[in-house]
Amino acid sequence: MLTLGLTPLLAAPAAAAEAPARLDVTPNWRTVPREDSLGSFGATGFAHAPEDADPHSGQEFQWTRLDTGETTTLLGHGNNEDAAFGEFGAESDYVAHHHLGRIDIRSMADGGSHRLDIPSEDSFTGLVGSSVLVRDQARNEEGGSPVLTVEGWYVLPADRPAADAKVPVTGWPQGADLQYARLVAGDADEAVVRFATSAEQAESGRFDRLGLIDLSTGTLRSVPAATGWDTSVVVAGETLAWVDTDGLAHVRSRADLAAPEQVFPFPADLDRSKLGLLDGWLLAFTRADGTDAALKRALVAVSSDGQQRRTLLEKADKEAVQVAGGGVAVIGGTSSVDWHLQKATVGADGLPRLEKLRRVAPVAAGVDALALSAGTLSTVEKDGPQGAGFYHRTVGPAAVSAPVWAGRESGRSYDHTVCGQHLCTRLLGSGDGRTVYQVRNHETGRSQVEVVGRRGPDQADRALTGDVDGWLTDSSGRYAVYQSGRPTVPGMPVTDGKTIVVDLDTGTVVDQRAQTGATVWGGTLYAATATPGTVARKDLATGRQTGTVDTGAPCVPVELQSAGRWLYWTCEQFRQHGVVDLTTGEKIALPAGRGGLLGDGYFVNQRYTGATLRLTEFQSGGTAVTRDLGIPMPTDGSDSRRRTWAVDRFGGGLAYVDQENVVHVVASGVPASPLAAASASTPTAFKAADGWKASWQLSRPAASWKLTLKSTANGTTVRTLTGGRTSGTALNAVWDGRTSAGASAANGTYAWTLTAQPADGQGAALTLSGKVTLSGR
DSSP, X not given: OOOTTTSOOOOOOOOOTTOOOEEEOOOOBOSSOOOEEEEEEOSSEEEEEEOOSOTTTOEEEEEEETTTOXXXXXXXXXXTTTSOTTSSOSSOSEEEEEETTEXXXXXXXXXXXXXXXXXXXXXXXXXXXXXXXXXXXXXXXXXXXXXXXXXXXXXXXXXXXXXTOOEEOBOOOTTOEEEEEEEEEEOSSEEEEEEESXXXXXXXXXXXXXXXXXXXXXXXXXXXXXXXXXXXXXXXTTEEEEEOTTSEEEEEESSOTTSOOEEEEOOTXXXXXXXXXXXXXXXXXXXOOSTTGGGTOOEEEXXXXXXXXXXXXXXXXXXXXXXXXXXXXXXXXXXXXXXXXXXXXXXXXXXXXXXXXEEOOOOBOOEEEEEEETTXXXXXXXXXXXXXXXXXXXXXXXXXXXOEEOOOOOSSTTOOBTXXXXXXOOOEEOSSSOEEEEEEEOSSSSOEXXXXXXXXXXXXXXXXXXXXXXXXXXXXXXXXXXXXXXXXXXXXXXXXXXXXXXXXXXXXXXXXXXXOOEEEETTEEEEEOSSTTEEEEEETXXXXXEEEEEOOOSSOOSEEEEETTEEXXXXXXXXXXXXXXXXXXXXXXXXXXXXXXXXTTEEEEEOTTOSEEEEEEOTTOSSOEEEEEEEEOOSOTTTSBTTTEEEOTTTOXXXXXXXXXXXXXXXXXXXXXXXXXXXXXXXXXXXTTTOEEEEEEESSOEEEEEEEEEETTTOOEEEEEEEOSOBTTEEEEEEOSBXXXXXXXXXXXXXXXXXXXXXXXXXXXXXXXXXXXXXXX
């Protein structure tokens, strides 16, 4: 059973037995504490409606035991703030669920249950202690339209079904209006009702009496009290208290209603709609509005003579519920991670004090989109230590690092969200440390889409597309692929759309063509041609066409993805799809299903009729093998790619965000391909004054690397350069033309050898070599 809101929420979804190990990412916690609406507070537990992750379904009513923390789901959704007093009980270990003609009673202390049958015209009013109050109603057919008229109230025992146990409520004053009479307070001994002594007053919301019903005899005693629709009334011990419509607080003895009462002006800064009552003290809250009201609202104790005032909590929810046996349950703390259900009582010194009963778990900050790339988890979050923005985490084999703030779009009048004018709904990782996304730029004379590669708070590379609306589909290193227009359904091309490739390093468009399936790996662009199954290759650095690939697709692919030696294709609406091994030419069919994401030697997607993600493995070639990952996917996974789930195509696994906004990283269980270079920039000549600047984009991260330079004239090693873990897949090296001793190397040709060790320890080291000529000495 879940204990929503009362313990950390990192429970794993049901998964297939073969599913690889999962890492649970410690989230950024939302600044605003979890909301929890308190209902009945009995001797063994309490009814409440904690905030959950789905704002559309409403809060779910639950019962939580005080001794074990075990939580049981009750019927219904809503909020105790909106429920009538006693709807789920008051100072009781019973809960009630009512429908026409019946009231189902459940003992939360021992699990027993029974039903109380009542006439279908009568209506449940509330459950107080171990008594049920019912309105005795009659159907009035006068005027043509049937109306239920309240003729009286009666009490039934909640602890047993008994036909002869009905106790009528007697002692209503002459002329009392019962139609608008409402239960407003109570304990195990008495229930308190608010009513008016005339129908005219009641209909206008002006009530002038409070009645105390003895739950054992049904006898009602009343006292004058000017109250309104939202007046809070409380009873505890021998005391009855309320604040009238003129703002005067009344504290009166329940034992002798005729005895003089204490009356004092209720502090104007306190909210009179929610009160708590202790021996000699009234509890109330300062006024606060907004989504962060709990962080601005204080819980205050005012002495019953109005002379003393003490602040019990600087930050609190507006929750105050009388506890069976004495005390008031409240919620508050210092921050969202220090938020507790607490019990207010009076100490031996006569002063109110607080006792923490149970921690209220914080809420994970909302995640708008995520990407997993070369061991870096990137997220767009609605909250965090630095507020809403981009956060990066490093994924290790056994743990995920703490989040690092990476900034947000800011400085422009229309930067309303982390991603500028609009929310981020798709996030990509370039593999070289950049998080890639799109924004709308209005500062270029006309509105157009801008592709952004963000490295940190003040590091963002930008390239304008020249297009007004579309979506990012791929990114690798310095390049990103963008498709113009918006498909009506996932997996369909856009008529008259364009495929645009941008270079984030130069901020330019380097390729543009009629819309087609396209992907980039390193510096190579793969783009579908008009010939079914044929994909063209282009070197983006030189602009040269470098051949074609026969994918075996029976269509012109509308989507392509690449990961090392693997190229994925799909036909319209994912009706058929498959992969081709670029090194061997082997073509592998994939099982029918929705659109997905390609990893190194595997593909993740969702069955057409499935509600979970599955992984299809083909790293060893031959027939693909599919297994269920057990990762829930309540919506179309092809549409939520890179928003609620992502795959690390640079030799990693996959990540997803669950319904509680907690991110999980799952290893694919597929051995990675050998470490390779996706692209390289190794000039063949340089001048000493400029230095030799070489760079490689690897297929996956490296743990360390060594670059050795030898003279081709005599075979002597003149310089060895080394480095630690690469930044993602990017490996950069600079030789200043000097020897290891610091002397100037002679003009001439040098052979270089690069050795890189895979970061995950899988497979052999990568070795690359070449020559470079030094001049200018």
